[in-house]
Amino acid sequence: MKKNVVAAQMYTVREFCQDLAGVKSSMEKVAKIGYTAVQVSGFGDVSASDVAKIAADNGLTIASSHMNWERFLNDLDGIIEEHQLWNCKHPAIGGIFRGYEGPDGVKRFLDELAPVAEKLASVGMDFSYHNHSHEFVRFDGKPWFQLMVDQSTPEQLKLEVDTYWVQHGGGDPAYWIRYCGKRQPLLHLKDMVITQQREQRFGEVGEGNLNWPAILEAAEEVGVEWYFVEQDRSYDRDPFESLAISYRNLNKMGLS
Numbered sequence: 001m002k003k004n005v006v007a008a009q010m011y012t013v014r015e016f017c018q019d020l021a022g023v024k025s026s027m028e029k030v031a032k033i034g035y036t037a038v039q040v041s042g043f044g045d046v047s048a049s050d051v052a053k054i055a056a057d058n059g060l061t062i063a064s065s066h067m068n069w070e071r072f073l074n075d076l077d078g079i080i081e082e083h084q085l086w087n088c089k090h091p092a093i094g095g096i097f098r099g100y101e102g103p104d105g106v107k108r109f110l111d112e113l114a115p116v117a118e119k120l121a122s123v124g125m126d127f128s129y130h131n132h133s134h135e136f137v138r139f140d141g142k143p144w145f146q147l148m149v150d151q152s153t154p155e156q157l158k159l160e161v162d163t164y165w166v167q168h169g170g171g172d173p174a175y176w177i178r179y180c181g182k183r184q185p186l187l188h189l190k191d192m193v194i195t196q197q198r199e200q201r202f203g204e205v206g207e208g209n210l211n212w213p214a215i216l217e218a219a220e221e222v223g224v225e226w227y228f229v230e231q232d233r234s235y236d237r238d239p240f241e242s243l244a245i246s247y248r249n250l251n252k253m254g255l256s
Contacts, residue, residue: 002220003256006247007037007063009188009230013239014042024054026240031058033244034256039186039228040086041066041094048082055086062086063226064160064186066094066130072116080123090185090226091120092128092160095135103139106147110156117156128158128186136169143171146179154183162188162230163215164202173210177218185225189215189246190232202232204242206249216253227255 008030010017016026023046030038038060040051055062065088067079072093083091100109117127135145142150149159159180163173165188177184191208193201206212219227227250234242250256 001251001254001256004036005225005227006035006250006255007039007061007226007228008033008035008243008247009039009041009066009228010043011039011041011066012229012231012234012243015239017042017046018044020046020050023051027054027058027060029240030243031060033240033247034251035060035229035243035247037061037063037226039064039066039226039230048085052085052087062088064088064090064092064128064228066092069093069096072127073112076116076119080120080125083125084123089125090128090158091125092130092158092186094130095132097134102144103147106144106151109148110152113152113156121155126158126185127156128160128184130160130186130188131162131169132165133169136166136171143169145176149180154181157183158186159184160186160188160228162190163210164188164190164192167192167210168200174214174218177215177222177224180222182222184222186228187219187224187226188228188230189250190230191246201235204231204249205229205246206253207245212253216255 013026016022120127136143161177166173166176189205191203191205191210193203193208229246231242
């Protein structure tokens with residue numbers, strides 16, 4: 001079994017993480033499930049030093065984060081300082097949206113990214129892009145996501161493939177994991193469930209219809225470092241229980 005690689009994306013339980021007491025309680029619950037690492041995202045006004053202490057008190061590695069792109073452009077020194085407090089080398093964004101459409105948008109993003117990535121590299125950090133499904137809109141026969149990957153270098157840009165959102169965009173998660181190759185230290189795991197009313201829903205890993213043997217085989221091939229469990233919505237289920245179900249199922253698949 002591949003051990004100590006499964007992390008909880010705290011965005012899953014963001015509604016409970018809007019103050020210091022909530023972050024403390026949430027990290028305690030996540031650690032009790034069995035997780036040994038987290039991705040910081042969706043927190044309220046809680047200081048980076050408090051987050052670092054709470055994680056350490058619960059034996060949790062802060063393996064990555066999600067920050068918004070505007071903050072990378074306007075407060076990169078602050079991001080670096082926070083991640084140094086967390087001993088975290090993988091800051092990331094959850095995606096970019098309006099203003100970056102089409103091939104011109106790819107160029108704009110990569111032009112803006114160049115000095116950001118250079119400064120992060122100078123302090124031993126990298127930068128990862130997390131996809132949704134809108135990046136799989138095609139331009140000149142290729143998805144926007146592919147244009148971004150092809151026009152950037154591994155030193156400049158890492159990828160954080162999200163399995164659900166690739167599938168939602170009409171792609172094959174295992175294919176795109178292999179396409180991104182060894183430039184993805186991070187991977188987002190979430191399943192897709194179809195209801196009797198033909199509604200697509202976020203699901204716990206192993207409870208939906210994604211091809212997990214193929215996904216995890218591809219991830220192993222390319223050397224993914226951290227496997228983040230994220231569920232944007234848990235519907236009528238407690239999101240901590242969703243994290244627990246995914247963790248147990250991943251254990252059965254050979255990850256812990």
